[in-house]
Amino acid sequence: MKSTLRSAAVSLVALALAATAAGCSSDKATGGSEATGPDGVKQGPGVTDKTIKLGIATDLTGVYAPLGKSITQAQQLYYEEVNQRGGVCGRTIEAVVRDHGYDPQKAVSIYTELNNNVLAIPHFLGSPMVSAVKQRIESDKMFTIPSAWTTALLGSKYIQVTGTTYDVDMINGVQWLMDKKLIKKGDKLGHVYFEGDYGGSALRGTKYAAEQLGLEVFELPIKPTDRDMKSQVAALAKEKVDAILLSAGPQQAASLAGIARSQGMKQPILGSNSAYSPQLLATPAKPALVEGFFIATAGAPMSADLPAIKKLAEAYSKKYPKDPLDSGVVNGYGGASIVVSALEKACANKDLTREGLINAHRSEANADDGLGTPMNFTYFDKPATRKTYIIKPDEKATGGAVIVEQAFESELAKNYQVPVGTF
Amino acid sequence: MSSLSRSRMSPLQLAGLAAVLAVMVILPFYAEPFLMQAGLFAMAAAIGAIGLNLLTGSTGQLSLGHAFFLAIGAYGYVYFAAEPDSAHHLSGWGLPTPVAAVLAIALAGVAGGLFSPIAGRLKGTYLGIASLALIFIGQHILHNAHAVTGGSNGREVPPLEIFGFVFADTPELVVLQVPFRALEKLWFLNLVLLVAAAWIARGILRGRPGRAMNTIRDHEIAAGVMGVPVARYRGAVFVLSSMYAGLAGVLLALAFQRTVPDYFGFILSLEYLAMIVIGGLGTVAGSIVGAVLVSMLPPLFTRYSDALPLIAASGSGGLDAAQASRILYGAVVIAVILFLPGGLMGLWMRLRTSLALRRKVRPS
Numbered sequence: 001m002k003s004t005l006r007s008a009a010v011s012l013v014a015l016a017l018a019a020t021a022a023g024c025s026s027d028k029a030t031g032g033s034e035a036t037g038p039d040g041v042k043q044g045p046g047v048t049d050k051t052i053k054l055g056i057a058t059d060l061t062g063v064y065a066p067l068g069k070s071i072t073q074a075q076q077l078y079y080e081e082v083n084q085r086g087g088v089c090g091r092t093i094e095a096v097v098r099d100h101g102y103d104p105q106k107a108v109s110i111y112t113e114l115n116n117n118v119l120a121i122p123h124f125l126g127s128p129m130v131s132a133v134k135q136r137i138e139s140d141k142m143f144t145i146p147s148a149w150t151t152a153l154l155g156s157k158y159i160q161v162t163g164t165t166y167d168v169d170m171i172n173g174v175q176w177l178m179d180k181k182l183i184k185k186g187d188k189l190g191h192v193y194f195e196g197d198y199g200g201s202a203l204r205g206t207k208y209a210a211e212q213l214g215l216e217v218f219e220l221p222i223k224p225t226d227r228d229m230k231s232q233v234a235a236l237a238k239e240k241v242d243a244i245l246l247s248a249g250p251q252q253a254a255s256l257a258g259i260a261r262s263q264g265m266k267q268p269i270l271g272s273n274s275a276y277s278p279q280l281l282a283t284p285a286k287p288a289l290v291e292g293f294f295i296a297t298a299g300a301p302m303s304a305d306l307p308a309i310k311k312l313a314e315a316y317s318k319k320y321p322k323d324p325l326d327s328g329v330v331n332g333y334g335g336a337s338i339v340v341s342a343l344e345k346a347c348a349n350k351d352l353t354r355e356g357l358i359n360a361h362r363s364e365a366n367a368d369d370g371l372g373t374p375m376n377f378t379y380f381d382k383p384a385t386r387k388t389y390i391i392k393p394d395e396k397a398t399g400g401a402v403i404v405e406q407a408f409e410s411e412l413a414k415n416y417q418v419p420v421g422t423f
Numbered sequence: 424m425s426s427l428s429r430s431r432m433s434p435l436q437l438a439g440l441a442a443v444l445a446v447m448v449i450l451p452f453y454a455e456p457f458l459m460q461a462g463l464f465a466m467a468a469a470i471g472a473i474g475l476n477l478l479t480g481s482t483g484q485l486s487l488g489h490a491f492f493l494a495i496g497a498y499g500y501v502y503f504a505a506e507p508d509s510a511h512h513l514s515g516w517g518l519p520t521p522v523a524a525v526l527a528i529a530l531a532g533v534a535g536g537l538f539s540p541i542a543g544r545l546k547g548t549y550l551g552i553a554s555l556a557l558i559f560i561g562q563h564i565l566h567n568a569h570a571v572t573g574g575s576n577g578r579e580v581p582p583l584e585i586f587g588f589v590f591a592d593t594p595e596l597v598v599l600q601v602p603f604r605a606l607e608k609l610w611f612l613n614l615v616l617l618v619a620a621a622w623i624a625r626g627i628l629r630g631r632p633g634r635a636m637n638t639i640r641d642h643e644i645a646a647g648v649m650g651v652p653v654a655r656y657r658g659a660v661f662v663l664s665s666m667y668a669g670l671a672g673v674l675l676a677l678a679f680q681r682t683v684p685d686y687f688g689f690i691l692s693l694e695y696l697a698m699i700v701i702g703g704l705g706t707v708a709g710s711i712v713g714a715v716l717v718s719m720l721p722p723l724f725t726r727y728s729d730a731l732p733l734i735a736a737s738g739s740g741g742l743d744a745a746q747a748s749r750i751l752y753g754a755v756v757i758a759v760i761l762f763l764p765g766g767l768m769g770l771w772m773r774l775r776t777s778l779a780l781r782r783k784v785r786p787s
Contacts, residue, residue, distance in 0.1 A: 113457035196575035
């Protein structure tokens with residue numbers, strides 16, 4: 001009893017002391033008011049007279065580390081080039097890179113930090129991470145480009161999903177398979193997909209296309225931890241599918257293609273954009289991937305015949321000679337250019353606040369940075385483009401992939417109603 | 424050990440406790456939001472770790488399913504508190520939030536109770552393997568029971584509201600000229616609940632149940648001979664530990680503001696095990712120290728990486744902060760297991776005993 005009394009007394013004293021101490025000045029008390037620079041430009045968080053800070057919340061140690069690294073390095077390359085040209089609005093761009101290791105909790109902490117000191121987040125990797133802070137992005141008005149292409153992230157003014165969503169890619173892809181006579185009406189598609197919004201988004205597209213084109217769909221959900229596709233291949237063989245669709249990771253792609261081909265299955269395989277990475281060509285799965293394996297993606301491959309991409313490939317290989325030229329490079333570079341062109345517009349409006357930045361961005365109806373994916377940013381309840389490239393692995397090409405079909409928008413994809421904020 | 428732990432707190436300890444409390448109370452007035460956010464996670468984790476320590480540290484029952492019960496607390500709270508949302512096909516009970524929080528904790532307890540026929544019969548590592556199944560069941564439910572969990576998108580967490588006081592950014596409360604937003608308000612809530620949770624666990628460990636639990640851990644047959652109903656105790660501790668996890672889950676949900684299923688995976692369970700091993704098995708203070716270390720170390724490392732020597736900036740190719748913190752984290756776990764079987768709290772105890780001995784020796 002005595003000890004309880006004593007500890008209670010001590011706690012009270014502690015609280016009293018604490019309260020007194022807290023009364024003293026704290027720089028938290030001042031609160032961040034928006035300032036105006038000497039050049040008359042209104043400045044938001046992360047903007048000073050000399051610098052503009054941009055946040056990169058990426059994965060450098062988790063499952064998507066290779067992708068995160070490519071995107072991050074490509075963005076840093078872009079900012080370096082911009083700074084060499086004299087920066088934006090007379091200010092140099094400074095990237096604040098943070099690694100969340102594909103852990104939502106770390107991502108929330110990182111976002112809280114970035115919210116304090118950056119103007120926008122041109123690269124935020126992973127839909128679970130972006131979903132975790134979606135409401136905060138809205139209330140903080142943080143212009144964010146997620147590196148995830150699910151329809152679940154559509155519908156927010158502040159979140160710009162670049163390129164197509166997974167469902168649109170699949171619709172265009174299935175249509176392309178029909179056009180090329182690789183499948184015909186009444187055929188059966190086997191779709192192997194990750195449970196969750198990535199696979200779910202893609203499957204939705206497949207089902208829509210199948211319904212419109214008179215095809216059947218055999219659904220085969222898997223988990224990211226399933227690496228050996230033996231039983232999936234067996235199931236696909238048993239169902240006698242005429243084409244295989246794949247919305248999973250590169251490891252699954254290698255396993256699935258390798259096992260299917262070794263068992264003499266000759267069906268075409270069509271993957272979502274996250275199902276392939278050029279590193280696969282260095283594995284024993286290579287022979288299986290160079291024949292009859294296609295990827296539907298909104299991003300042009302590094303081998304595309306576009307001056308901007310050629311320049312990028314050269315600059316990137318010069319700066320990071322050891323790193324592969326995968327789809328993340330074009331993607332990250334493109335994301336950085338979207339934010340920088342919004343910054344330039346916002347600067348012309350003399351408003352580098354978060355509100356000013358997003359309004360500048362949303363006024364762009366025909367953004368084309370020469371990287372092969374023109375987009376419209378004036379709406380956010382639909383994908384910014386519905387054009388999909390069909391590419392295929394090729395070990396001789398820069399970046400390990402070549403274009404099979406130039407970007408196109410099928411009639412089906414044009415009329416497709418995209419779900420918003422869900423999948 | 425037991426004679427030490429049964430002793431009353433010494434004045435020195437009391438002063439230490441008071442100092443820690445004072446710092447915790449002052450912090451929200453100065454710390455940047457990033458630290459507040461990380462601190463919220465750490466305090467919630469500490470409550471969860473205390474629960475796991477009761478089970479694993481004190482009773483010797485390994486559980487790999489702790490993340491499952493955290494998820495029940497988090498999602499239970501959201502489900503009970505949220506209004507049904509027909510536009511997104513989400514259901515909910517729309518209960519007052521404190522009621523929802525209590526129900527969520529109770530639900531975690533019930534889930535633990537349902538598992539207790541297994542938890543009561545299996546011991547040690549066998550329970551660990553059995554509880555591993557819970558993680559996979561949990562992940563499947565979280566991803567697929569869309570109406571309840573929101574699927575992979577997760578669900579928005581309604582802010583807690585107690586007698587009209589809302590734990591959210593608005594309305595903003597100004598205390599001593601410092602604006603109190605969600606983070607600061609939740610900080611004090613977490614602090615109060617952590618102190619309460621620690622105090623209850625301490626009471627259990629120091630009383631009759633605590634001794635029974637330790638006996639079960641050290642010698643099951645001896646416990647049975649002395650009249651301890653072993654299976655019932657094991658089941659009951661499992662329920663208690665689940666309820667602690669439930670509370671931690673509710674607080675995590677409030678700190679996240681949105682639940683995401685991917686968080687409640689196997690890795691999370693392992694992190695909680697790491698917390699209690701690093702901190703010290705079987706002690707309340709150890710759980711708290713371990714939880715703070717495990718959940719604060721990686722974010723602090725990345726945050727202040729610019730100021731640390733030998734660490735390259737993220738993305739620049741060298742050993743970056745995140746990698747460094749992982750290596751360090753692994754090294755700490757290995758070092759603790761190899762050299763400090765009692766964890767950091769064990770080290771503290773040993774230091775104290777040796778100091779006390781030296782002091783006793785000197786005057787003579």
